[in-house]
Amino acid sequence: MRNRKGKKILFVATEAAPFVKVGGLGEVMRSLPRALGRVGYDARVMLPKYASMDLGKFPMTRIVENLRFVPDAEDPHGLFVCNVLAYEHKNGNGAYFLENLEYFEKRANVYGYADDPVRWVLFSKGVLEFLKQSSWRPEVIVASDWQTGFVPDFLKRQYAHDPALSGVKTVFAIHNIYYQGMFDHRFVSETAFDTGHSTIPEFSDPRLLQLNGMRRGILHADLITTVSPSYAKEILKPEFGEGLEELLQEKRSKLFGVLNGLDYEEFNPATDPHIPHPFSEKNLPERQKNKPKLQERFGLAQDPNAFTIGIVSRMDEQKGFELIMEIADALFENLDFQMVAVGDGDNKYRLFFQELEKKYPGRFGGHYFFDADLPRLVFAGADAVLIPSRFEPCGLVQMEAMRYGAIPIARSTGGLADSIENVSGANGVGFMFEKFNAYALLIAVVRAREAFNNKDEWAKLVRRAMKKDFSWEHSAKEYGRLFDLAHAEQPERT
Numbered sequence: 001m002r003n004r005k006g007k008k009i010l011f012v013a014t015e016a017a018p019f020v021k022v023g024g025l026g027e028v029m030r031s032l033p034r035a036l037g038r039v040g041y042d043a044r045v046m047l048p049k050y051a052s053m054d055l056g057k058f059p060m061t062r063i064v065e066n067l068r069f070v071p072d073a074e075d076p077h078g079l080f081v082c083n084v085l086a087y088e089h090k091n092g093n094g095a096y097f098l099e100n101l102e103y104f105e106k107r108a109n110v111y112g113y114a115d116d117p118v119r120w121v122l123f124s125k126g127v128l129e130f131l132k133q134s135s136w137r138p139e140v141i142v143a144s145d146w147q148t149g150f151v152p153d154f155l156k157r158q159y160a161h162d163p164a165l166s167g168v169k170t171v172f173a174i175h176n177i178y179y180q181g182m183f184d185h186r187f188v189s190e191t192a193f194d195t196g197h198s199t200i201p202e203f204s205d206p207r208l209l210q211l212n213g214m215r216r217g218i219l220h221a222d223l224i225t226t227v228s229p230s231y232a233k234e235i236l237k238p239e240f241g242e243g244l245e246e247l248l249q250e251k252r253s254k255l256f257g258v259l260n261g262l263d264y265e266e267f268n269p270a271t272d273p274h275i276p277h278p279f280s281e282k283n284l285p286e287r288q289k290n291k292p293k294l295q296e297r298f299g300l301a302q303d304p305n306a307f308t309i310g311i312v313s314r315m316d317e318q319k320g321f322e323l324i325m326e327i328a329d330a331l332f333e334n335l336d337f338q339m340v341a342v343g344d345g346d347n348k349y350r351l352f353f354q355e356l357e358k359k360y361p362g363r364f365g366g367h368y369f370f371d372a373d374l375p376r377l378v379f380a381g382a383d384a385v386l387i388p389s390r391f392e393p394c395g396l397v398q399m400e401a402m403r404y405g406a407i408p409i410a411r412s413t414g415g416l417a418d419s420i421e422n423v424s425g426a427n428g429v430g431f432m433f434e435k436f437n438a439y440a441l442l443i444a445v446v447r448a449r450e451a452f453n454n455k456d457e458w459a460k461l462v463r464r465a466m467k468k469d470f471s472w473e474h475s476a477k478e479y480g481r482l483f484d485l486a487h488a489e490q491p492e493r494t
Contacts, residue, residue, distance in 0.1 A: 007483055009036060009043040010138035012127050012148045014120070015110055016045045019053050019087075019095065021372075022110050023314070024260075024396050025144060025175050028227075031263040032479070034089075035472030039480065044138075046130075048104040048123050049085060049097035060085040060097060069129040080122060084130050098126045116147070116182050117209050121200060124150035132164045140483045142171045146180050149217025153200060156220040169486040172221035176393050177235050177242050178318065180214035185243055196220070218247055223486045224255045225479075227394035228415035232257030240391055256482055259418050260394040261472035262403060269404045269466075274376040279405075281466040284459055287380065287405050294381030297374075298340045298365025307337040307452045309445075310382035310406060312375040312397050315345030315368075320388035320411060325352055326438035332360050335449055340382065341366040342374050379404035383458075384431075384448050388441050392416045402429060402465040409444050411436065419470065423451065429465040 015022050016029030033043035049060075064084035083099040099105065103119045113119065124143075128151065131137055143151040152170040159165045183192075194212040196219040201207045218224055226232040232255055234240040236248050248255060269287070270280045276293045279286035288304065295302055313319045331337070341353050341364075356364040367374060375397075379385070385401040387410035394415030398408045402420075408430035410416045420430035431448040433440040452458050 007041055007140065007480075007487075008136065008138045009033070009041055009140050009142065009483060010127075010131075011043065011045045011142045011144065012124070012151055013045065013047050013144040014123075014147045016047050016095065019047065019058055019097075020050055020110060024394070027263070027396060028175070028260055029144070031261060031266070031472050032476065034263070035261065035476035036479065039473065039476050041476075041480065041483075044094045044096065044136075046096040046098065046127050048119075049099040050110060051105045051107070053097075058087050060087045062099075063096075064130060064133070067126065067129060067133075069125060080126070082126050084126075096130070098123055098130070100126070114182070115209070117211055117213070118203055120147040120213065121150050121203070121208060121211075124148055124154060127151060128154055128159055128165060131168075132162065137164065138168060140169045140171060140486050142173055143217055143221070144173045145175050146213030146217065149213035149215070150200060150211075151217075152220040152222075153196070153216045157199070169223075170221045171223045171225055171482060171486050172217035174214070174218075174224065174226045174231075174235070174393070177214060177226075177240070177244060178391075180242065180244075181212050182209060185212065185214075215244060215247065218244060218251060222254070223482055224248075224251060225482060226255070226257045228259045228418045229257035230417045231391075231393045231414040234391070234414060258475050258478045258482070259415060259470075260396065260399075261475040262396065262399040262470040264403075264471050267400050267403050269380060272376055272380070274373040275380040275404075276377075277380075279380075281405070281463045284405070284462060287462075290377065290381035291383075294340065294377055295338070297377060298367070299362070300338045300340070300365055301362040303338075307335075307384070307449050308382045309337060309339045309409070310378040310385045310401075311339070311341040311343070312378050312385065312401075313341075313343045313387070315343045315349040317346070318390050318392075320390050320436070320441075321349045321352070323388045323436070323438045323441045324386070325349075327442045328352075328356060329359075330442065331445060332356075332363065335446065337363075337449060339364050339386075340378060341368075342371065342378055343367075344369050375400070376404070379406045382406045383452060384409050386445070387411065387416060388433075389413060389416065390436055395419070398430070399468075399470045402468050403470070405462045405466050407431070407448065407461060407465055409441075409448050411441075419468075423447070423461065426457075426460070429461065429468060 013029045015026040017026045029045055033045055036043035062083055063086045067082045085097040088094045103122055152172055192210045196215040236245055238245050270278050277286050277289040350368045353366045379401045384407045389411050392414040408420050412432045412434045421428045422432040431444045433444040
C-alpha cells in the first residue's frame, strides 16, 4: 500500500462501504476517507473482517499472520491470535481488516450480540497491536461511536509510553450519542455505572459488558467531533446529551461539529442505474417519468399529478413515527396525496403502516425490509420526503432526497437544521417545523401540498434543491483543520 504526501489518518470503524454497510456510518466511512485523499491526505480505514465480505469483489492480501496479543496486560492467559489483511482501492485509499474467526467471521451480523463489548474491545486492541509493527503508521486515529471508543482509552493509558504509538493523536467521532453500549444507559445502577476512569477489564471479567464506550471515547480522545454543528450544540443539553452532557460541557473546548457530506459520484440521478429514467435539474420532465414506476412498484393509483410523499428510514423512536401515527388518518381523510414507506425496524411501526395499506389502498404502499436500491426510486419518483425526527445527528436521507429532486418535509433539529433552509417565498429548499408536535408536522405537510399546486414554482424549488452542494470536499477540509488541531494538542493527565 503506497504512501501519499500529507498527513496519515486511520479511521477505525465497525462498518465501511463498500465492504460492509448497515447504516449511515458505513456510507461516511466510504466517502470521507476518499474525499480526504483528494485533498492530499493518506486516509485509510480499518475494520473487522466479516464473513459476509465478498473476497471475489474485494481481493485482500494477508499482510500480518498470527498477530498475538493479550487483551489486558494483567491477563497473560488471555492470548488472542488474529491476522490482518489489506485491500487497496483503485483511487489509492486503502483498508485494513482484523481477522478473527470466533468473534467476527462466525457471526452472521455486524451488531446485536450479547458479547459485543468483548468483540469491540478485541478489535480496538488488535488495531493498536497491528499499528505497533506496521510500516505504515497514522498520525491521527479517528474512532467512530461507542464500539471503538476503547481505542482512545487504550492509547491514552496502556500505550501512553509505547515508542511506536505514544505520538499518535485520537479524534472521537460521535455519530449518535444515544447508543453507548450493550445496556440501557438511562437506567444503570450505581454499582454498574462506568465512569470511564477505570482500566478496561480483562476479557473474562463480566464488567466488560457494562463498559460505556461512548463515555470512554469522549473522556480520553484528544478531540471530539459530531456529524453536524447543530448536533454539537444540542448534545450539551440534557434533552439530547443522554446523560453525557456534563462530561461534554467539561470537554466543550475540544468538541466540534462538521456536517457530513454526500458522495456525488455514488448518488447521481443523471447516471444512476437503479432508477428507470436518469435525469438532472436541466431536464425535469425525465424525472417525472419515474413517478409512474414508483406508483407501480408500491401498488399506488397511476396518477402523474398525485402529490407523492416518500419515507425512507430506520423505523424506531428517534425518527418521529409517533407524530405520523397521530395525524395519519387526518391527513389521508383531508388531503389528496399518496405515500410510500421503505425501511425496517420496530415491529409496531411496521404494523401501523400495514394497517394504512389496508385502510387506504392505492394511496399508501410499503416495503419493510432492507433494500439498498429501492430508496433511489423513492427519491427519484416522489415529490417530497418526510423526516419528522425527534433528533437527528446529521442524516443523509435529506441530502440524498434533494440530490434527486425530492423536497424534504422535516423537523428543524441537528443536521436537518444545518442542511435544509425553510421555504419562504422564492428561497429555501424544504418545509420545516421546530416543535416535536404532531400539529406542527401536519402544518408542514399542508404547506408542502399547497405549494405543489403551483407547478412552475415547484419546479424552481426542485431545481434549487438539486443544486445544493453537499459534496464531501468542504467537510474534508474542515476535518483537515481538526487533524492539525489534534496534533497540536498537549497530552492530558489521566
